[in-house]
Amino acid sequence: MEEIALETHNLTVSYNRKPVLWNVDFKLPKGQIIGIIGPNGSGKTTLLKSIMGLTPLSSGYVEIFGQKLNDVRHRISYVPQRESVDWDFPASVMDVVLMGRYSPKNLFKRIKKVDKDIAAEALEKVNLLEFSNRQISQLSGGQQQRVFIARSLTQNADLFIMDEPFVGVDAATEQAILTLMQEMKSKGKTVIVVHHDLQTAKDYFDWIVLLNTRLVASGPKSEIFNEELLQEAYGGKLNVLSKVGELVKEHDFPIREKKRK
């Protein structure tokens, strides 16, 4: 495989003490559009959050472009689920997009003209420039998603990590996001998208990661889209794995033994 954009090594993550990802281990290639696919509750969002360091890992590690997350943060753009924020927050479209220009380096500093230009350019790319002063509470679902995408564009990242960008959006937004993803790819950037719809996954992505609390498969879509693997991913959780997960939760048991120092 050519250069690696992202590697997870034996990633195990618990949520509310219950393991939701077991030993997820894969490498994703650079410059591709990658879909993370799986049924509801299969740990897709948790996987993204653990990649971004938002959820503590029980075990394993993540490497991005061969480095630790903190060394490459400036090259990564994370697009959270649209529903994860309160859109009634008093802010304009421009305010939110400008947040992509914040960084630990400009703590205390005011936003500059050049940042506003970059934000305006990003808004133009998602066809929202005329909405820059619009209140975010007045946007449709699709427009909200495009605001998030515009914010991410201002970050000039090499790796884009998006959580369910296609949920609840109109056809125009869907098309706009797809076009942007292709554009990113043509510039050699990597796009990782959490997606739950099997029907469209085949058209959207080059590379597929099938997930259902454990890794079912990861590979080019031609290798992944077969009856057997899909059945495995969508045919319910592994019985024994779920049972053991419940046991761990019930007894508040550590998922890894403590190593002697």
Add this chain to the structure above:
Amino acid sequence: MNDLLDFLSFSDPNVRFVAFGTMLLSAAAAIVGCFAFLRKQALVGDAIAHSILPGVCLAFIISGTKNPIYLLIGATISGWISLLMVNYISNHSKLKSDTSIGIVLSVFFGFGILLLTAIQHSGNASQAGLDKFLFGKAASLTSDDVTIFGSVAIALIFVVFLFYKEFKLISFNSDFARSIGLPVNFLEFVLSSLTVLAIAVGIQAVGVVLMAALLITPATAARFWTHQLWKMILIATILGAFSALLGTYISYLYPSMPTGPWIVVCLSFIALSSIFFAPKNGILPQLKRQQSNRLKIRNENILKLFFHLSEESEDYHQGFDFSTLLESRDFYPQELTKGLAYLKSKNQIRILNNKWHLTKLGLIEAKRIVRLHRLWEMYLNKKLKLAPDHVHNDAEAIEHIITPEVERLLEKELNYPTKDPHQSNIPYTD
């Protein structure tokens, strides 16, 4: 009038201290309160305020004085402990945050009252006035108090100004803030410390029981008047400071009136007025909107009635008397009278020999409504696969709200139909 001038000239140094002091404390609380409000932590503020009481009492017991610095330190420490406990309980037990807030608030406050009672019965002469922390002691603020609490308040405002951009981001989307590597834990610590400090100084003015009002009410009121964060903070600050001034003025006029509670009464009045009268989001504009919808429906239904009554004869300008109109659709007589008068004033109908006729203008409008009704029925029938006898009631409501833009979309999607699902003609205006 003279009283007001005397007051506003601040010639009395005591008035000056009280007015400036309470204004600063209220402003600081209002600013920090905006973030507490936006982070949905309004109740946490109440818990912290109540939990400060035991800290104040312990600081007094240990130091033996009412030195404001010791009391402030005690207040801050116990406020912080309560905040940590609320978070710990909701993160590490099955209890939800409302319950953990309730537990921490009542346990700390109960303990505080216990200490306060013990101190009062200890015979220590210097304890007099400690009970003022329950409802505030704005009227007896000394210049020392104002210097200390005022400086803390100014420092708070300065820190918010410094971190404004980051506070905005962590209040809106803290996951994103973490993803770009901002020190979110540190920022949250600073913001929480500001909240605890604002409460610790604010209780000087209004006391622990009313403190939550000083923190949250200005933000609540301000939110109704703007959609921009910096404006919201500015408005909240002005409302907080103005209420403080008003409260001080009232107790200046009537010395038996307590300052702190009056500040809270003024704030509450402003907040309630905002909830009622704020443009667009207020309750009153909402009622007005509903009323205007009702009138629109009434007027359009009357026009439609004319169309229906003459559809068979195709003589759309024929006249009908009041009783025919009344019998043909279930209107209240009063409603019909008012509607006819309104439509007449808009030149959509006229009256000749006691009979009502559609004008040209009225006919265009009537056709539009019937057209929208039938287009919508068609849409329900074709796209939502509803049977023809199931579409009428839906269309009765929707016909009034379809805009010309949606109308064009409907026509296009249905390919300019000429008949509705009941085989009635769809009237186009040519």
